[in-house]
Amino acid sequence: MTSYTVPKGTRDFLPDEMQRRNYIFQTISSVYQLYGFAPIETPAMENLSTLMGKYGEEGDRLVFKILNSGNFLENTNLTKGYKELTFDICERGLRYDLTVPFARFVVQHRNELVFPFKRYQIQPVWRGDRPQKGRYREFFQCDADIIGSNSLLNEFELIQIIDNVFNRLGIKVIIKLNNRKILAGIAALIGEESMLTDITVAIDKLDKIGQEEVNQALLKKGLSLESLEKLQPILTLQGSNVEKLNCLESLFSSIEIGLQGISEMRELFGFLDISEIGANIEFDLTLARGLNYYTGTIIEVKASDASIGSICGGGRYDNLTGIFGMPGISGVGISFGADRIYDVLNELNLFPEELSSSCQVLFCNFGKEEEIQCLRWANAFRQAGIRTEVYPESSKLKKQMAYADAKKIPHVILVGEDEIKEGLLTVKDMLSGKQLKLSLQATIDYINGK
Amino acid sequence: MTSYTVPKGTRDFLPDEMQRRNYIFQTISSVYQLYGFAPIETPAMENLSTLMGKYGEEGDRLVFKILNSGNFLENTNLTKGYKELTFDICERGLRYDLTVPFARFVVQHRNELVFPFKRYQIQPVWRGDRPQKGRYREFFQCDADIIGSNSLLNEFELIQIIDNVFNRLGIKVIIKLNNRKILAGIAALIGEESMLTDITVAIDKLDKIGQEEVNQALLKKGLSLESLEKLQPILTLQGSNVEKLNCLESLFSSIEIGLQGISEMRELFGFLDISEIGANIEFDLTLARGLNYYTGTIIEVKASDASIGSICGGGRYDNLTGIFGMPGISGVGISFGADRIYDVLNELNLFPEELSSSCQVLFCNFGKEEEIQCLRWANAFRQAGIRTEVYPESSKLKKQMAYADAKKIPHVILVGEDEIKEGLLTVKDMLSGKQLKLSLQATIDYINGK
Numbered sequence: 001m002t003s004y005t006v007p008k009g010t011r012d013f014l015p016d017e018m019q020r021r022n023y024i025f026q027t028i029s030s031v032y033q034l035y036g037f038a039p040i041e042t043p044a045m046e047n048l049s050t051l052m053g054k055y056g057e058e059g060d061r062l063v064f065k066i067l068n069s070g071n072f073l074e075n076t077n078l079t080k081g082y083k084e085l086t087f088d089i090c091e092r093g094l095r096y097d098l099t100v101p102f103a104r105f106v107v108q109h110r111n112e113l114v115f116p117f118k119r120y121q122i123q124p125v126w127r128g129d130r131p132q133k134g135r136y137r138e139f140f141q142c143d144a145d146i147i148g149s150n151s152l153l154n155e156f157e158l159i160q161i162i163d164n165v166f167n168r169l170g171i172k173v174i175i176k177l178n179n180r181k182i183l184a185g186i187a188a189l190i191g192e193e194s195m196l197t198d199i200t201v202a203i204d205k206l207d208k209i210g211q212e213e214v215n216q217a218l219l220k221k222g223l224s225l226e227s228l229e230k231l232q233p234i235l236t237l238q239g240s241n242v243e244k245l246n247c248l249e250s251l252f253s254s255i256e257i258g259l260q261g262i263s264e265m266r267e268l269f270g271f272l273d274i275s276e277i278g279a280n281i282e283f284d285l286t287l288a289r290g291l292n293y294y295t296g297t298i299i300e301v302k303a304s305d306a307s308i309g310s311i312c313g314g315g316r317y318d319n320l321t322g323i324f325g326m327p328g329i330s331g332v333g334i335s336f337g338a339d340r341i342y343d344v345l346n347e348l349n350l351f352p353e354e355l356s357s358s359c360q361v362l363f364c365n366f367g368k369e370e371e372i373q374c375l376r377w378a379n380a381f382r383q384a385g386i387r388t389e390v391y392p393e394s395s396k397l398k399k400q401m402a403y404a405d406a407k408k409i410p411h412v413i414l415v416g417e418d419e420i421k422e423g424l425l426t427v428k429d430m431l432s433g434k435q436l437k438l439s440l441q442a443t444i445d446y447i448n449g450k
Numbered sequence: 451m452t453s454y455t456v457p458k459g460t461r462d463f464l465p466d467e468m469q470r471r472n473y474i475f476q477t478i479s480s481v482y483q484l485y486g487f488a489p490i491e492t493p494a495m496e497n498l499s500t501l502m503g504k505y506g507e508e509g510d511r512l513v514f515k516i517l518n519s520g521n522f523l524e525n526t527n528l529t530k531g532y533k534e535l536t537f538d539i540c541e542r543g544l545r546y547d548l549t550v551p552f553a554r555f556v557v558q559h560r561n562e563l564v565f566p567f568k569r570y571q572i573q574p575v576w577r578g579d580r581p582q583k584g585r586y587r588e589f590f591q592c593d594a595d596i597i598g599s600n601s602l603l604n605e606f607e608l609i610q611i612i613d614n615v616f617n618r619l620g621i622k623v624i625i626k627l628n629n630r631k632i633l634a635g636i637a638a639l640i641g642e643e644s645m646l647t648d649i650t651v652a653i654d655k656l657d658k659i660g661q662e663e664v665n666q667a668l669l670k671k672g673l674s675l676e677s678l679e680k681l682q683p684i685l686t687l688q689g690s691n692v693e694k695l696n697c698l699e700s701l702f703s704s705i706e707i708g709l710q711g712i713s714e715m716r717e718l719f720g721f722l723d724i725s726e727i728g729a730n731i732e733f734d735l736t737l738a739r740g741l742n743y744y745t746g747t748i749i750e751v752k753a754s755d756a757s758i759g760s761i762c763g764g765g766r767y768d769n770l771t772g773i774f775g776m777p778g779i780s781g782v783g784i785s786f787g788a789d790r791i792y793d794v795l796n797e798l799n800l801f802p803e804e805l806s807s808s809c810q811v812l813f814c815n816f817g818k819e820e821e822i823q824c825l826r827w828a829n830a831f832r833q834a835g836i837r838t839e840v841y842p843e844s845s846k847l848k849k850q851m852a853y854a855d856a857k858k859i860p861h862v863i864l865v866g867e868d869e870i871k872e873g874l875l876t877v878k879d880m881l882s883g884k885q886l887k888l889s890l891q892a893t894i895d896y897i898n899g900k
Contacts, residue, residue, distance in 0.1 A: 004497070004499070004500050004554045004557055004558060004774050005497075005554075005558055006492070006493050006496070006497075006558070007493065007495050007496065007497055007541075007542050010493035010494075010495055011493060012490065012491070012492050012493070012555055012558065012559065013489075013490060013491040013492075014490060014559060014562060014563075015488030015489060015490060015569070018488070018489040018490055018491060019488070019489070022489065033809075033837055034832045034835075034836075034837050034838070035832070035837075035838070035839065036809035036812075036837060036838065036839035036857075036859075038465030038468070038469070038808065038809075038857075039463075039465060039468040039469070039472065040462065040463060040464060040465060040468055041462070041463040041468060042456070042462050042463075043456050043457065043460035043461060043462070043588050044460075044494060044544075044574065044576070044588060045456075045457050045460055045514075045576075045587075045588070046456070046457065047454070047455075047456075047457055049454070050454050061519075062519075064495075064516050064517075064519075065516070065517040066514050066515070066516055066517070066544075067514075067515040067516070067517055067536065067539070067540055069511075069512075069514075069578045071532045072532055072536075073531075073532040073535070078528045081523075082521045082522055082523040085523070086517065086522075089517070090517055091457075092457050094494075094516075104454045104455075105462055107454055108454060108455055108456070108462065109462065109464060112464060113464075114853060114856040114857055116842060116843075116853075118839075119465070124494065126494070126495075128519045137495075138493050138494060138495070146842070149842045149843060150843075151842035151843045153821070153825075153840065153842040153843075154842050156825075157840075157842075160829075164832075271825070274822060274825070274826070275825070275829070276829065324454050358488065359486035359488075362486075371603070372724060375603075375606075375721070375724070375725070376724070379610075379725070379726065382484045382485070382614075385484075386484075387483050387484050387485075387486060388484070388485070388486065389485065389486035389568075390603065390607075392566060392596070392599045392601035392603040392604050392607075393566075393599055393600075393601045393603075403564060403566075406564040407486075407488075407564055409486075
C-alpha cells in the first residue's frame with residue numbers, strides 16, 4: 001500500500017486531541033467575549049503585496065506562495081532566477097501571522113468599524129520553517145487587540161484576561177511586564193541611544209545566556225566599555241516591583257522617555273493593586289520581546305510549574321496600519337500560544353477528565369425489536385441534552401462493550417425483552433461495573449448527575 | 451493610499467457576520483455531538499499525490515497548488531509546458547473538500563480509530579473557481595460520516611440530525627430521499643444498464659430543465675427511442691412515498707438490484723415512521739446527486755420557504771478509502787452548506803436577535819475616580835457571566851453612548867459621584883431609554899433577566 005500521509009510539519013487532529021484543543025480555544029474565546037471582544041476572521045490567502053516585506057527577509061522566504069491558476073508561465077521570463085520568478089508566477093500567499101492580515105483588515109474596513117475596536121481572532125497560520133519538535137508549519141494563533149485607544153486601562157484589561165484564562169485552565173503563571181520606554185531611557189542614560197536595538201536584543205537574551213555573554217555580545221556590537229560599565233547595575237536590579245521602579249526613576253532623573261515609561265508602569269501597577277489578579281506580576285527589565293514593533297508596555301507569560309518558555313505575550317504598538325498607508329492607529333494586543341498551552345496542560349495533567357463533546361451514553365443493540373425501543377428512548381435522552389449513541393448493528397455484546405470502552409463512553413444502556421416488558425432501562429456504569437434498573441426519567445436524572 | 455484588499459473570491463468576516471456564522475456552526479456541531487459524533491481536523495495542505503485524480507479533470511485544475519520552498523527550479527526542465535511543470539515545482543495543494551482528506555486520514559490512522567467511526571469536520575476548503583455571486587474560493591464545509599457499518603440505522607440517524615439542525619435554526623425543510631440501487635434497477639429495466647450514468651445525470655436535471663429537454667439529452671447520448679419510451683412512466687411517477695415504492699416494486703419484478711433498493715427504502719421509511727421527524731420526507735426518484743460516488747441511499751435537503759437550491763446533502767458510498775489502497779470501508783455521510791444556510795436565515799430573517807458573543811453591558815467612564823469603582827463592579831458582572839466592557843477613556847458621554855449604540859450593547863451603566871456615595875448603579879436600557887438605580891446584585895439580576 002502506498003503510504004499517504006500529511007505533509008511534513010502538519011498534523012491531523014484525532015477526536016481526543018480535538019476535544020482538548022477545543023477546550024483551550026473555547027476557554028480563551030469565552031474570556032475574550034466576557035470582556036467585550038468580538039470575533040473576526042480573515043481569509044487563509046492574502047495577496048503577496050500585503051504579506052511581503054512585513055516579516056523581514058526570513059519571513060518573506062518562509063511565507064507559503066500559491067501558484068497562479070491557468071498558464072502561469074505566460075508573460076514570464078524564464079531566465080530570471082527563482083527568487084524573482086516567484087513573484088511572476090505567484091500572486092497570493094498563506095497567512096503568516098494574524099497581525100498583518102488584521103492591519104490590512106482595519107484599513108480595508110475602516111469605515112465599517114467602531115473605534116476603539118476590540119477584536120479577537122483564532123485561526124491557523126502557516127510558515128515554511130524546518131519542522132522540529134514543537135514547531136509546526138501549520139499552527140493556531142489566538143490574538144486579541146484593542147486599537148484606537150491609548151488608555152492603560154486596555155493593558156490592564158488584557159492582563160485580567162490572561163489571569164482569567166490561565167485561572168480557568170488551572171495553570172499557575174508569572175506575568176512579566178516591562179515598558180519599551182524604560183528600555184529607551186536606559187539607552188539614553190548610558191549615552192548609547194543609537195544602540196537601543198542592540199541593547200534590547202542583548203537584554204532579551206539575559207535569561208538564556210547570562211550576564212557575561214550579554215556583555216561580550218554588546219562589546220562586539222561596538223558598545224564602549226564605559227557604557228557597558230554604566231549598564232551593569234541596571235542588569236542586576238533587585239527588589240520589589242516598586243523598589244525597582246523607584247531606583248530607575250532616580251537614575252533617569254531628567255530623561256523624559258524613561259520617566260514616561262516609569263509613570264506608565266506605575267499607573268498599570270495601580271490598576272493591578274486594586275484588582276483580584278491571582279497570577280504573580282513581575283516587573284522584568286530583561287523583557288524585550290522582539291523590538292521595533294512594541295513602543296510601550298511589553299507583556300510575557302510563563303507557566304510557574306513547567307519549563308516551556310513563553311505561553312502568551314504581547315504589548316503596545318504605535319502604528320499598526322502605517323505599513324498600509326493609514327498612520328496614527330495605536331493599540332495593544334496579546335496572543336496565546338495554543339500548542340504550548342496544550343503541552344503544559346498535558347505535562348501537568350490538567351485537562352478535565354470529561355471533555356464536553358464526548359459521548360455520554362451508548363444503547364446496546366440486541367436486535368430489531370429492542371432497537372425500536374432504544375431509538376425512542378435515545379431520542380428522549382437527546383432531548384434532555386445527553387449525548388447519546390445507539391449501536392447501529394446487533395453485533396455480539398462483547399464487541400459493543402469494547403466499542404464503549406474504546407470511546408470512553410461512561411454509561412451503557414441494556415434493553416432486552418425484560419426491560420421492554422417492564423418499561424425500565426438497565427444502566428451500566430462502565431467504570432464501576434455497577435448496574436441499575438431505572439425508569440426513563442430516573443435514568444436521565446442519574447446520567448445528568450442529579 | 452494603495453488599495454489593500456482580500457484576494458478575489460475570498461472574504462473577511464466582521465463581528466456581526468462572525469456571530470451569525472458561529473451560530474450556524476455551533477448549532478450543527480452541537481447536534482452532531484448529541485448523536486455521538488466526534489470532531490477531527492486535517493491540515494489545510496495535503497500532498498498533491500493525495501489530491502490529484504480524485505475530483506476529475508476540472509478539479510485537478512482548480513486545486514490551489516503551493517510553490518515548493520527554496521530553489522524550486524532545481525532539477526526542473528523549463529522547456530516543459532506549464533501543466534507538467536506544475537508538478538515539478540509544487541508538491542502540495544490546499545484542501546479541495548473534506549472527503550478525500552478524510553479518506554486519507556482513515557487510512558493513515560486506521561489502527562488508532564474505533565469502528566464504526568463517527569466523525570464530524572467543520573473546516574474551510576479552497577477551489578480556484580471563477581468567483582461569482584454565492585460562489586467563493588474559500589468556503590466552509592460541515593461534514594459528518596459514519597464509516598464501517600452497513601446498517602440503515604446510520605442513514606436514519608443522519609436524517610434525524612438534519613431534522614434536528616433545521617428545527618433548531620427554524621428553517622422548514624423538505625428532505626428528499628432516493629437510492630442509487632433503484633436508479634440502477636431502472637437502467638436495467640429499460641435494458642440500458644451501461645447507460646446508468648447518463649440516465650442519472652439526465653434525471654438529476656429533470657427539476658431544472660424539464661422532461662422534454664431530459665429526453666432530448668438522453669437521445670443525444672444514444673438512448674434508443676424504445677428505452678426512452680419505457681422510461682417515461684417512471685419519470686412521471688405519482689402518489690405517496692409508499693405508492694411510488696409499490697409501483698416500482700411491481701415494475702422491477704425480478705430485477706435484484708432494484709428490489710434491494712426498494713427494500714432499503716422501506717426499512718428506512720419504517721424508522722422514519724416511528725420517529726418524531728418534523729420535516730417533510732419525500733421519496734424523489736429524480737434525485738441523483740453526483741453519480742459514481744454514491745451506491746445506496748441518497749439524501750438532499752431544500753428549504754421550503756426559500757428558492758435557493760440544496761442546503762444539505764449526502765448519501766451512502768461503498769468504498770471510501772479504496773483510492774488509497776484500503777478497500778472495503780463503506781459508510782454514509784452528510785454535508786451542510788453553511789453559506790447557503792446563512793443566506794436562507796438572512797432572507798427569512800431567522801437569526802436570533804441576540805447572538806451570544808456580543809457584549810451585554812458598557813460601563814461609561816467619567817474619570818479616574820469613577821473608573822476605579824467601575825472596574826470593581828465590572829469584575830463582579832463578569833464573575834456572574836455577563837459580557838462587560840468598561841469604556842477605556844473618559845471621553846464625552848455622547849461619544850461613549852454612540853459607541854454603545856454602534857456595538858448594539860443593550861445596557862449602559864452610569865457611575866458618577868452620587869452612585870459612588872450611595873453604592874448604587876444607574877442602568878440605562880438603550881432600547882427603551884428607561885433608567886433605573888439599583889444595587890449591584892439587583893443590576894446583575896436585572897441584566898440576567900431575572
